[in-house]
Amino acid sequence: MKKTVSLIAGSLILLTVLPSSIFAYTYSDNGKPFPDMNFTYYSTLSANYSGPASAAMTDWSRAVGATYTASNSTSKEIHFSDNDYGATGWNATTDHHHVQFSSYDYLDEVRANRHYMGSMSAVDREGVFGHELGHVFGLGHTTDPWTLMCNSLNGRVVVTPQLDDIQGVESLY
Amino acid sequence: MKNQKNKIFGSIIAVVLLIGIVFIINDNRKASHVHSSANELRQNNQILVNDTTNEPSSHTNDIIRYHGDLANNYNTVTELTYDSEAIYKVEVINSKSFEYEGVVFTVSTANVVENYKGDVISSFVNILETGGNYNNTEYVFEDSSVLKSGDKAVVYLKKYEGPIPEAQGAFVISGVYQGKFNIDEASGDLLVPAAVEQQELTEVRSLIDLNLE
Numbered sequence: 001m002k003k004t005v006s007l008i009a010g011s012l013i014l015l016t017v018l019p020s021s022i023f024a025y026t027y028s029d030n031g032k033p034f035p036d037m038n039f040t041y042y043s044t045l046s047a048n049y050s051g052p053a054s055a056a057m058t059d060w061s062r063a064v065g066a067t068y069t070a071s072n073s074t075s076k077e078i079h080f081s082d083n084d085y086g087a088t089g090w091n092a093t094t095d096h097h098h099v100q101f102s103s104y105d106y107l108d109e110v111r112a113n114r115h116y117m118g119s120m121s122a123v124d125r126e127g128v129f130g131h132e133l134g135h136v137f138g139l140g141h142t143t144d145p146w147t148l149m150c151n152s153l154n155g156r157v158v159v160t161p162q163l164d165d166i167q168g169v170e171s172l173y
Numbered sequence: 174m175k176n177q178k179n180k181i182f183g184s185i186i187a188v189v190l191l192i193g194i195v196f197i198i199n200d201n202r203k204a205s206h207v208h209s210s211a212n213e214l215r216q217n218n219q220i221l222v223n224d225t226t227n228e229p230s231s232h233t234n235d236i237i238r239y240h241g242d243l244a245n246n247y248n249t250v251t252e253l254t255y256d257s258e259a260i261y262k263v264e265v266i267n268s269k270s271f272e273y274e275g276v277v278f279t280v281s282t283a284n285v286v287e288n289y290k291g292d293v294i295s296s297f298v299n300i301l302e303t304g305g306n307y308n309n310t311e312y313v314f315e316d317s318s319v320l321k322s323g324d325k326a327v328v329y330l331k332k333y334e335g336p337i338p339e340a341q342g343a344f345v346i347s348g349v350y351q352g353k354f355n356i357d358e359a360s361g362d363l364l365v366p367a368a369v370e371q372q373e374l375t376e377v378r379s380l381i382d383l384n385l386e
Contacts, residue, residue: 091242
């Protein structure tokens with residue numbers, strides 16, 4: 001009897017801890033920007049950045065089954081670029097532009113800031129691009145350092161999509 | 174004696190159960206709030222998509238949001254104060270937005286009303302922010318609009334270093350927007366933090382909260 005009661009009590013205590021770590025993901029203001037996860041992209045990234053960006057795309061492909069197809073046409077969905085913007089306070093940004101496509105109207109620009117990312121390792125750059133690609137899906141920021149959608153210096157300790165990031169994307173697509 | 178022990182043990186279990194239920198209810202509320210907010214966003218987005226694909230509206234095409242990975246992130250006033258070179262209360266005189274390598278920035282010239290930290294070389298300060306109004310479109314970094322003429326704010330600043338010609342000699346807000354607290358004169362000079370869900374910073378309402386008075 002005591003064992004059963006202890007088991008129930010233990011399970012309840014566990015339940016009080018677990019829900020707070022579930023659903024850490026949030027959505028950006030744009031909600032679901034794309035109709036599916038089959039993206040076309042155009043990259044003008046320099047050599048030190050194209051590898052980590054490719055690695056980040058592979059990470060998301062493995063995690064949620066997204067596809068990224070290189071394109072030179074003007075109707076690509078994601079444009080990657082890198083420039084030195086100076087000490088603006090951000091490593092990279094993603095912005096959604098309204099561009100008329102056949103079934104939706106977004107083009108996402110992923111811009112890397114060489115001022116900060118220039119001194120990063122390839123793995124850290126992969127993490128930043130992975131984070132930005134999370135924004136492309138429509139994810140917002142989290143404060144959980146064990147998720148990719150946490151900001152770099154908010155203590156993010158991962159560079160690939162984690163369960164919470166994946167759940168966030170899967171709830172949208 | 175054994176009965177008494179059982180009673181005490183039973184009471185403890187009952188309290189734990191009660192606390193557990195309360196926590197679960199609270200967490201479910203939080204989770205449903207997040208998801209209902211998400212649904213609202215989705216509905217809003219649906220409206221956006223419909224508007225822009227079927228009936229192009231100048232309103233829906235007016236705002237472009239930047240989402241970024243911050244290089245410096247602050248959770249407390251102490252962190253902000255320690256890392257900022259200057260802390261001023263300012264009143265913005267004018268703002269000018271421009272594009273640099275595909276990103277819209279704004280440089281605002283502001284009158285330094287009060288100096289809380291740092292040297293004041295002149296009574297004016299130039300502040301560079303990411304975002305602004307450019308070609309009839311508003312560019313917003315996360316949810317923070319840039320300063321505009323007439324705005325009063327308490328700003329935590331760092332020197333800008335970089336290639337943007339218009340920003341030479343200017344400062345940037347510490348944490349892009351986290352170190353900006355607009356002063357709402359209509360509500361008795363209450364401070365409005367630009368930071369959202371940033372622990373202590375989001376709760377700032379007055380100069381006392383910033384330890385500046």
